[in-house]
Amino acid sequence: MLLNEVLPLLVQYWPLVLASLTLGWLLNNKFWKGLNRYPGHWLAGYTNWWRYWDVRGRQHQWNLIKLHREHGDVVRLGPNVLSFADPRAIKVIYGLNKGMVKSDFYPVQNAVANGRRLQSLFSTVDEDYHAKYRRCVNNAFAMSSLVNYEPLVSSTVGVFLDKTQELFASTGASCNFSQWLQYFAFDVIGDLTWSKRLGFVEENKDVDGIITFLQHFLSYAATTGQMPMLDLFFAKNPVSLFLQRIGISKTVFPVTLFAQTRSNERAGQIQKIKTYGLPEETNPRGVDLLSKFAQAAHDHPDFMDDMRILSSCTSMVFAGSETTAISLSSVFYYLLKHPPVYAKLMQELDEAVANGTVEAREDKTVSWSESQKLPYLDAVIQESFRLHPAPGLILERVVPPKGMDILGNFIPGGTIVGCNAWVLHRRPEVFGADVDTFRPERWIEAPPNKLKEMKATMFQFGAGARTCIGKNVSLLEVYKLVPSFLRRFEIELEHPEAEWKTHNAWFVRQMDFNTKFKPRADSP
Structure with missing residues (x-):
């Protein structure tokens, strides 16, 4: 039988088999659903262990701000996880009747x-x-x-x-x-x-x-x-x-x-x-x-x-x-x-x-x-x-099975997406060039339309x-x-x-x- 022929080879060359399976798993993660087109930390596309250890470092919010400032409005945090920095994404991801549901991150807190x-x-x-x-x-x-x-x-x-x-x-x-x-x-x-x-x-x-x-x-x-x-x-x-x-x-x-x-x-x-x-x-x-x-x-x-x-x-x-x-x-x-x-x-x-x-x-x-x-x-x-x-983390949501467009990006169904308050609250086009400065006057000086935009971005x-x-x-x-x-x-x-x-x-x-x-x- 074929199994009798293959099994001895698998046992004999198990290190090579294990290495091949691991490589295949990593590459599958990297190119899963075409999410490899989104930048991020080089390890993030291969395994969730990257974000596990990054969050374990207790400074994830600063690392995410840095990633978005370096790579732009969409950053990959895991094989199946995207972070959005554009405030316009709030209505798309968290708006009513969008079909989004919370991810498995939340039941951990039951x-x-x-x-x-x-x-x-x-x-x-x-x-x-x-x-x-x-x-x-x-x-x-x-x-x-x-x-x-x-x-x-x-x-x-x-x-x-x-x-x-x-x-x-x-x-x-x-x-x-x-x-x-x-x-x-x-x-x-x-x-x-x-x-x-x-x-x-x-x-x-x-x-x-x-x-x-x-x-x-x-x-x-x-x-x-x-x-x-x-x-x-x-x-x-x-x-x-x-x-x-x-x-x-x-x-x-x-x-x-x-x-x-x-x-x-x-x-x-x-x-x-x-x-x-x-x-x-x-x-x-x-x-x-x-x-x-x-x-x-x-x-x-x-x-x-x-x-x-x-x-x-x-x-x-x-x-x-x-x-x-x-x-x-x-x-x-x-x-x-x-x-x-x-x-x-x-x-x-x-x-x-x-x-x-x-x-x-x-x-x-x-x-x-x-x-x-x-x-x-x-x-x-x-x-x-x-x-x-x-x-200090993204508020995770799962894209509905049919997928959806988020600010011109078609995101496949099942992808975890979300926004982070620390990132959103530091958008220069919303809050001004001095976003890293504590300046309460910005809330008083802002004209009505700008004030409305600022309040809508608060997360x-x-x-x-x-x-x-x-x-x-x-x-x-x-x-x-x-x-x-x-x-x-x-x-x-x-x-x-x-x-x-x-x-x-x-x-x-x-x-x-x-x-x-x-x-x-x-x-x-």
Whole structure:
């Protein structure tokens, strides 16, 4: 038989056979679907291991900016992955009814409960599932809901300011400001989700080690997501999940346990809401998200079950603190690195208090509605979002099977495409030649048409139907805390000459941002 003749040859010449198969695999990757016409790092066309190790280096956003500036608007990141830098691609890739779906990068970030994946709004790749889910919880995150959430945020802002005075301003102690802001953001999520701060600020510690876990998990997800198959060997190993389902393995996903523990404290109340709906008389501090998720279960009992309520709470823990803390750190850092901007913003705040635009409260806090009347504050925040957006990887989408045209490029079906906020936010034709400079005035000087184009290019919350659903909550936190903190304290860098370090673990968090505070006694 032929097999009897061929097999001995394969065994005898196995090194040559292995080398030939490897070469064939690499060449197939390189020329797959004709994507070899797009430039990039020379290894990217041959294997996804290149982008795996590049992302593992934690500086991927800078490498991608460099690649696009060197090679142009379309860069190849893997055998089947293209990055687009032209802002016009946003509407094509992320627009409604384009047939795009999320890639397998996102399920890597699924939480797990009882051996089963928790599909969240963020991580699901099923567009029909996402649409049903979003209809259930959309009202909870609408801009109109901000008025209900502001008392909850205000409560945590007040405690945060007081603890900053107690722990740092009155003692002169150095503050790891990025970490301190994450404690604030986590306690806000606790108040918004469960009407209960979680103790990060009051105790000045990482409660249950959950922040440390999240940082490790996001570091894992960022790299493993470049080759999602690896997740099936590690965190989502089918054997491990099966053993959890049948009760042999007692492994518990920490974020799931964290959210479940807090939710269980309200089990009786939540069951009543699921059965009868929210009562007409609500808490004067506002209706929290857990109550609204339970209301969604009352309104949509065929879809919004207990697992999806838990998934929604888990998502708040996952995404609700990291991105907001990064945004807050960016605002304060750029202010401190640009003293004239800092001084100009303080002048706006003082004048707003003097003319009654901002109420002269004893605790120096600023309301959401008041913050919206401060144009230079808005410019500072937008410019901080521009220079340091939270997401540091492309937001991956899969081209529909029939393929599609993206800005004159026919992209074959199944190709992963996406845009990166760091790249988009540095487009000279949109933001000016000084795109690498922190200059808030660009948001004030721009004529209406240019301002509209600039805002349409901003990508820190994504775009289209999968825009970050918690966007409004994050903006509420940022626009309230920044002016309130600045009115209460003077801030200075502990080492003014030093630059902070960034760590791109999907979200680009900051390190070595150490500050000192003192009371701003002369503020109006």
